[in-house]
Amino acid sequence: DGGITQSPKYLFRKEGQNVTLSCEQNLNHDAMYWYRQDPGQGLRLIYYSQIVNDFQKGDIAEGYSVSREKKESFPLTVTSAQKNPTAFYLCASSHPNRVGGEKLFFGSGTQLSVL
Amino acid sequence: EDQVTQSPEALRLQEGESSSLNCSYTVSGLRGLFWYRQDPGKGPEFLFTLYSAGEEKEKERLKATLTKKESFLHITAPKPEDSATYLCAVQAGDQAGTALIFGKGTTLSVSS
Numbered sequence: 523d524g525g526i527t528q529s530p531k532y533l534f535r536k537e538g539q540n541v542t543l544s545c546e547q548n549l550n551h552d553a554m555y556w557y558r559q560d561p562g563q564g565l566r567l568i569y570y571s572q573i574v575n576d577f578q579k580g581d582i583a584e585g586y587s588v589s590r591e592k593k594e595s596f597p598l599t600v601t602s603a604q605k606n607p608t609a610f611y612l613c614a615s616s617h618p619n620r621v622g623g624e625k626l627f628f629g630s631g632t633q634l635s636v637l
Numbered sequence: 638e639d640q641v642t643q644s645p646e647a648l649r650l651q652e653g654e655s656s657s658l659n660c661s662y663t664v665s666g667l668r669g670l671f672w673y674r675q676d677p678g679k680g681p682e683f684l685f686t687l688y689s690a691g692e693e694k695e696k697e698r699l700k701a702t703l704t705k706k707e708s709f710l711h712i713t714a715p716k717p718e719d720s721a722t723y724l725c726a727v728q729a730g731d732q733a734g735t736a737l738i739f740g741k742g743t744t745l746s747v748s749s
Contacts, residue, residue: 526680555736564641564724564739565681580736612680624728625671626737628680 524549528613528629534637535600535607543598543632545613552618554596555626558582559610568611571596572618600634608636639664639729643740650747653714658743660725661707668728670708671737672701675722684710684723715747 526547535541547554553572557565567580571590585604590596596615600607610633614626644659662670669688673681685694687703694701698719700711710723722744726737 528680557739562646562741564643564741565726565737566739567736570736610678614680624669625683625686626681627683628673630680631678633678 526613526615526627526629528611528632530632531630533632533634535634536637538602540599540601541634543600543611543613543634545596545598545629546594547596547613547615547627548594549615549617549627550593551615551627552593553616553624554590555614555616556580556586556588556596556598557612557614559612559631565612568598607634609634639727639738641725641727641738641740643723643725643743645743646741647744648746650712650715650745652716652747652749655711655713655715657712658710658723658725658745659707660710660740662725662727663706664727664729664738666730668730668735670703671726671728672699672708672710673724673726675724675742677722681724712745715745717747717749720745720747 529544555570556568569588571577587599612631613629616624616626641662669686672684675681685701690705692703698713702709722742724742726739
């Protein structure tokens with residue numbers, strides 16, 4: 523089945539530690555995205571990538587880093603510089619459509635908590 | 638600045654009691670408006686895409702409509718399984734592959 527796989531489902535970070543969230547898709551989509559969701563809040567964009575080896579900062583990129591070495595993969599690293607990392611992280615992908623808006627397909631999310 | 642505002646934040650309905658959720662938006666060049674459903678602890682599930690004012694789409698008990706400034710998600714005769722958070726999002730600009738801008742969502746609770 524085609525889809526987006528995020529792992530792990532739950533992740534705990536110790537102070538000063540970097541952690542990496544995995545996102546893999548087999549939908550052959552060009553664009554991939556990372557969003558952060560806090561309780562009672564909408565989704566806020568961290569980073570997105572429209573093509574391999576290229577990515578752009580979103581609204582809240584500070585304290586995060588990404589790479590896009592393969593079309594299928596878009597891992598997110600939460601660095602120690604991110605002082606408030608506890609949140610639900612969502613990865614998504616889309617297939618660009620020159621005619622109109624492109625819907626995003628989402629993974630099942632990773633809940634990150636600080637120990 | 639592009640932005641999306643959803644209201645109400647929370648809505649409680651009795652089973653069978655129809656209502657509407659609102660999504661107002663301000664964007665420079667709308668490429669599409671999207672409605673998603675999100676269950677607790679899960680990723681959003683796509684419901685509808687609307688592209689231009691006057692457009693309507695239906696799926697079971699849900700109907701989405703679009704004007705130049707807002708969209709409504711009408712829920713007819715809701716059931717308890719319709720309980721979820723409903724997210725509205727817009728894609729703006731003239732370039733494919735740009736990210737969606739989300740509202741904070743409306744949490745719907747339907748009791749039997």
